[in-house]
Amino acid sequence: MKTTTAFAALAALIQQVTSQSIQGGALYSLPSGSSDTINTISGTFRVPDASVPIHGPTSGHKGIYAFGIWVGIGGWQGYGSASGCAAGTGVLRAGIDVYYDGFSDVPMVPWAWYQYGVSNEAGAFAYAGFNLEAGDLIKITVNGASNNVTAIIENYGKVTSTQGRQPIQRAPPTYGFQGNNVANTLCRTEAGWIVENHMTETSPPEPVVLANFTEVAFGELDIKTSAGSATAAQAKLVDINIPEQGGKLTACSAPSGTEVRCRRVLEA
Ligand SMILES: *[C@@H]1O[C@H](CO)[C@@H](O)[C@H](O)[C@H]1NC(C)=O
Numbered sequence: 001m002k003t004t005t006a007f008a009a010l011a012a013l014i015q016q017v018t019s020q021s022i023q024g025g026a027l028y029s030l031p032s033g034s035s036d037t038i039n040t041i042s043g044t045f046r047v048p049d050a051s052v053p054i055h056g057p058t059s060g061h062k063g064i065y066a067f068g069i070w071v072g073i074g075g076w077q078g079y080g081s082a083s084g085c086a087a088g089t090g091v092l093r094a095g096i097d098v099y100y101d102g103f104s105d106v107p108m109v110p111w112a113w114y115q116y117g118v119s120n121e122a123g124a125f126a127y128a129g130f131n132l133e134a135g136d137l138i139k140i141t142v143n144g145a146s147n148n149v150t151a152i153i154e155n156y157g158k159v160t161s162t163q164g165r166q167p168i169q170r171a172p173p174t175y176g177f178q179g180n181n182v183a184n185t186l187c188r189t190e191a192g193w194i195v196e197n198h199m200t201e202t203s204p205p206e207p208v209v210l211a212n213f214t215e216v217a218f219g220e221l222d223i224k225t226s227a228g229s230a231t232a233a234q235a236k237l238v239d240i241n242i243p244e245q246g247g248k249l250t251a252c253s254a255p256s257g258t259e260v261r262c263r264r265v266l267e268a
């Protein structure tokens with residue numbers, strides 16, 4: 001291959017990789033040069049309904065469709081991650097994965113998970129026995145303030161009011177939070193409320209085939225920093241964009257400082 005052709009191929013590959021984003025939602029970063037740290041982030045959302053995309057290149061996919069929703073501190077680089085955290089720093093987050101079985105054309109049971117550490121250090125661990133179904137109101141609170149970090153998930157069921165509500169289930173992590181390893185590597189300059197077309201655990205990893213889903217509305221959003229607080233209005237909005245799956249796949253907006261909404265779309 002002539003060098004010029006190799007360069008052209010490389011440029012095309014870089015273009016493709018840089019235009020890919022596996023994340024939609026809102027990502028808050030401390031101003032550069034700030035010596036503050038992010039202590040906690042929280043937010044609610046309802047478990048959406050998943051379905052098969054009826055338009056676009058993935059509509060006939062005979063396999064699993066999926067997506068995740070998470071709230072957390074820190075981020076990993078690579079594969080279309082929107083994170084600006086330095087390589088080698090860690091995450092602390094909790095979320096849910098929603099699946100749709102395109103073989104049998106049936107929704108699958110979503111599951112709740114937490115994840116921590118530097119990239120490739122640890123997968124996502126299930127909150128064992130934590131039940132979820134479409135329409136449930138989920139609250140996630142991640143605290144990275146001290147060495148005693150936590151990632152709490154609560155399920156408030158189908159409640160429609162914040163007044164006097166009680167979680168029907170509440171779960172702290174059950175594995176891996178002993179010791180200071182999580183706290184030592186955590187990237188405390190970034191936090192987000194994210195819908196993610198997460199990567200498969202195949203080699204090489206590739207983005208899962210994104211399911212269609214009803215709008216994800218993050219609410220009651222709150223970030224506490226060492227210096228005060230931050231809102232979704234100060235966060236950067238990002239959208240899932242996977243050229244092979246049809247282009248821009250979410251339309252996320254922040255109608256107010258305490259709310260971020262992501263619709264599943266298909267825009268070439
Ligand atoms: C997702 O489902 C909605 C509601 O049925 C539909 O209007 C929309 O076209 C679907 N999106 C895709 C990409 O198929």
Ligand SMILES: *[C@@H]1O[C@H](CO)[C@@H](O)[C@H](O)[C@H]1NC(C)=O
Pocket residue numbers: 148150
């Ligand atoms: C860590 O945090 C949990 C939850 O807030 C609390 O119950 C526990 O006592 C804390 N442990 C230490 C060693 O501070």
